[in-house]
Amino acid sequence: MSGVDDVMTVPSTAQEIRLASRPEGFPTLENFELVSVAVPEPGEGRLLVRNLIMSVDPYMRGRMSDAKSYVAPYEVGKVMEGGAIGEVVVSGVEGFAVGDKVLHGSGWREYAVVDGARAVKVDPEKAPLGAYLGVLGMPGLTAYAGLLEVASFKEGDVVFVSGAAGAVGQVVGQVAKLRGAARVIGSAGTDEKVAYLVDELGFDAAFNYRNGPVAEQLAAAAPEGIDVFFDNVGGEHLEAAVASFNNYGRAALCGAISVYNAKASDLPPGPRNLGLAVGKRLTLRGFLVWDFDHLQEEFVREVGGWIAEGKLRYRETVTEGGLGKAPEAFLGMLRGDNLGKALVRL
Numbered sequence: 283m284s285g286v287d288d289v290m291t292v293p294s295t296a297q298e299i300r301l302a303s304r305p306e307g308f309p310t311l312e313n314f315e316l317v318s319v320a321v322p323e324p325g326e327g328r329l330l331v332r333n334l335i336m337s338v339d340p341y342m343r344g345r346m347s348d349a350k351s352y353v354a355p356y357e358v359g360k361v362m363e364g365g366a367i368g369e370v371v372v373s374g375v376e377g378f379a380v381g382d383k384v385l386h387g388s389g390w391r392e393y394a395v396v397d398g399a400r401a402v403k404v405d406p407e408k409a410p411l412g413a414y415l416g417v418l419g420m421p422g423l424t425a426y427a428g429l430l431e432v433a434s435f436k437e438g439d440v441v442f443v444s445g446a447a448g449a450v451g452q453v454v455g456q457v458a459k460l461r462g463a464a465r466v467i468g469s470a471g472t473d474e475k476v477a478y479l480v481d482e483l484g485f486d487a488a489f490n491y492r493n494g495p496v497a498e499q500l501a502a503a504a505p506e507g508i509d510v511f512f513d514n515v516g517g518e519h520l521e522a523a524v525a526s527f528n529n530y531g532r533a534a535l536c537g538a539i540s541v542y543n544a545k546a547s548d549l550p551p552g553p554r555n556l557g558l559a560v561g562k563r564l565t566l567r568g569f570l571v572w573d574f575d576h577l578q579e580e581f582v583r584e585v586g587g588w589i590a591e592g593k594l595r596y597r598e599t600v601t602e603g604g605l606g607k608a609p610e611a612f613l614g615m616l617r618g619d620n621l622g623k624a625l626v627r628l
Contacts, residue, residue: 290371290380292330296321297605298391301356305346308543308616313346314609321393324374329384329396331368335600336389337415338612338624339364339449340514343542352570362390365420367404367411378403385414392605392628409586416449416623417596418586420571425453425512426581427574428534430461432567433510435532437462440504442523444468445514446488447475449623450536454512455485456594457585467503469496469519471618478621482595491515497522507531515540521553527562535568543616597622604628 295318302315324330342364345356356362366389370382375398378384384401388394404414416422428450429435441458445451446468455466468479468488479488487503500508500522509531511523516538523533541549559566588594599620601611608626615624 292321292332292371292393294321295319296392298361299605299608300361301346301358303358304348305543307545307548309343309346309613311609311613316606322395324372324395326374327398328374329370329378329398329401330372331384331386331388331394331396331401332371333366333368333389333392333394333605333628334383335367335411335415336605336608336626336628337365337419338608338615338626339421340537340539340542340616342612343616363387364389365415366390366394367414368394374398375401383411385419390605390608409589412598412600412623412625413589413596415625416598417453417589417594418582421449421623422453422585423574423578423581424536424571425450426457426585427571427577428512428536428569429454429457429510431574431577432534432569433512433532434565435461435463435510438464439509440465440467440507440528441510441512442467442469442500442504442508442526443512443514444491444519444523445537445539446470446479446485447621448514449620451512451514452479452483452596452622453585453594455479456483456588458510459484460588460593465504467500467508469499469515475621478597491519495522497525500526510534512536513538517541517550521555524553524555524558524562524564527558527564529562531562531564533564533566535566539616599624601626 300315303313305313348355367385383404385404386396386401441463443451443454447470458466465486468485469491476488476490479485489499496518507528508526511533513535514537517540601607611626
């Protein structure tokens with residue numbers, strides 16, 4: 283390959299996954315297409331990266347639809363994208379050498395051409411590569427910023443986390459405990475995940491939302507009410523939190539996976555008790571993680587330190603078998619099959 287400073291042998295073709303069609307309701311494998319393409323030359327200012335591990339995340343479901351949103355939808359017939367970590371195999375960028383491991387946004391393919399300005403070098407000696415896509419990556423920063431800045435957490439708060447055994451939720455609850463929460467409660471979709479939250483992560487209480495009405499289980503777990511709600515689920519969970527909030531409660535609205543796969547005609551009504559927000563003087567605030575880049579160094583320093591000290595734990599669900607398994611891993615994540623961060627090893 284020409285016009286580059288450092289090169290290693292690469293194949294002439296590789297695989298990528300494209301959006302074959304837009305799903306109606308819950309996606310299926312037919313919405314994805316695995317194709318072979320020529321491996322391009324990166325040229326000056328760019329890197330050719332062989333992806334090693336990629337992320338599947340709830341927000342990707344929104345990008346499969348063409349509804350107006352905060353991020354452009356995937357295009358039908360075009361390769362999808364998302365967080366990935368790979369090895370530089372061709373470098374045309376000063377400061378990047380063949381063999382460097384980099385974090386970038388061109389997942390869903392075996393080889394990616396990445397602008398040098400959009401690649402972040404990561405150190406596999408300091409943390410496993412998957413951690414840079416999870417606990418030390420976008421999900422971890424989402425948890426940290428959402429709890430501490432969006433929800434204005436303070437020592438002594440009672441905190442409720444929905445979807446607490448996922449990539450974001452598992453970090454939220456532990457940061458709250460480490461920062462001095464009076465009580466941390468989590469919800470999850472299986473008894474195994476409930477046990478993980480309490481026995482391994484140190485939540486004070488957790489419940490399986492499939493075992494009964496969320497409002498009743500939350501009221502039992504937090505008899506004196508909650509001060510902070512970190513919401514990854516929406517729907518019934520948000521309504522239950524509004525009912526349990528103490529005065530001046532704060533909610534960080536991160537996601538609403540309970541309705542991501544609903545058809546527009548089947549969307550449930552919003553929380554029926556939002557009138558309580560007036561008398562309780564509640565703050566319900568949505569947010570996007572990229573609004574909090576200013577917290578990146580503090581986040582890595584504090585959370586990375588807790589991990590090194592064994593104070594903060596995390597799990598990953600890694601799907602093996604290469605790129606072709608990514609759609610199955612994505613659908614499994616939407617079903618809640620994963621414990622912690624969902625990843626695919628290429």
